[in-house]
Amino acid sequence: MSTQASKLEALMDAQHNGRGGTRVVAITSGKGGVGKSTLSANIAYVLASRGYRVGLMDADIGLANLDVMFNVRAERNILHVLKGEARFEDIVVPLEENLFLIPGESGDEILKFSDATIVSRFIDESQMLEGLDFLIIDTGAGIGDTIQMFLKAADEVVVVTIPDPAAITDAYAMVKVISRIKSDLSMIVNQVRNAKEGMKIFETIKKVAFGNIGEDLELKMLGSVRSDAHVARSVKQRVLVCKELSNIAPAGDIEAIAMAIADKKEHKMLERGREGGIGTFFKKLLGQF
Template sequence: MHKSNRAKKTRFIAVTSGKGGVGKSTISSNLAYILASAGVKVGIFDADIGLANLDVMLNVSVKKNILHLLKGEARLEDILIRVMENLVLIPGESGEEILNYSDSAIFAQFMKEAEVLNDLDVLIIDTGAGISKNTQLFLQAADDVIIVTVPDPAAITDAYATVKVAARERNDMWMLLNQVANEQEALSIFERIQRVALANIRDDLDLQFLGKINADQKVSNAVKRRALFAQTYPASIPSSDIRAIARELVKKLERQVYVKPKESGLAGLMKRLKEQF
């Protein structure tokens, strides 16, 4: 990626789903790995409030997480975990105590120290599944939204519901089909959702097909081993699929808009989020 004299702007990509169990966190972590391997500076924020699990997927040890930051027991730089070169994790909290902080206090606390992350090219926000208020805030504030679903009737229905909620605040979002037999199946499902959404939600909806990931036992094997499938099975079809998705995102990265310095980085995201309250 070419450096320019413009203000640095971190690209915020929210990855979400209508229901759990569709591989959202697996996709987030493998996408982060592929981008980082290609030299992109990536942060991945485990924003699945109460159900955080990216530390397990990335096989790293967490001593302090987002809850410690909110309680004033750690600074943002203290909780960052360097997973590999070009990749840092902002660990979430999997307990119930963090639910007490599910309001503007979370974002206000972030904003105090957010400049620590301003040198990132991309921040992937792994949101919770469903359409909770917290998830909606991230979908509104992100530059890009990726909705993950699988070829299951319930998951497809929930993905449509997510599109409907997100469309209240934005008209652009991407859809990724996971665990499909082939690209034909993925496109068939996507086109059905797109057609219904354009007819019933808003006719200016810019819902785009981002890509697909084939169903493959190697993916679940990697998850069980607390490993990334893109790293463990680089020659597999799912790894080829996630690389193709990463290439699409890099194209978007290269078309970033100019921003004022004070709006750059995580501080810019948190400012946008706080404005939602």
């Protein structure tokens, strides 16, 4: 048996691991270039290294690039499964122990499928992913309809911004749009000089949001990540900061954020039991729930 096949078999065998179902976390941004994909990849890696089974889904429509970041080749993607040209087990790519890539589609065709038979088969196929503890979704930037579908279907939404006036304005616009479909969301401020700067930016966005949206919105600071030239170089070299440069400040910041995400799952299990799961997520995404 090949290594890939054995890893996928282990994932499928974990479907009944009793760890509370799959928590779907969508990581998004108001504009591109804020480090969203880098954060998604590294957060997924940290969670996997801590023993959680993690799926990383590339939903950056129009710029699906996580396969490039991990230096792997994805021959087929989720659209092939919807078309019946592949099974889920054919497209899932094992990256590290406990970490699996689910290649996205560079286009919005995935959301055009509404045939009940096709969707039903697709949902059945997706059951192989029920062994995941987390599904981290790297969405596209902006507030387009396709992106909003992913955000609406996710259990948790995280907005990423940076200390740039345009990025901060776009992040607020993103929060405003998401507030119509989610009552709570989190924020990461990337590329900051220090934690104080990150918190100041978050508080500014929160104040404006509360003033215009209302205090029913639960906007929480998930964390900030300090700027470091090594991060930009790591992207070009196709290496993960949290794996290869774990001693630098941003790696520690990302690890803390990943653990905060893990804590939310643990609290959910204590308070209300299991997450909705992969099947529920795809039903919502494809308009069947």
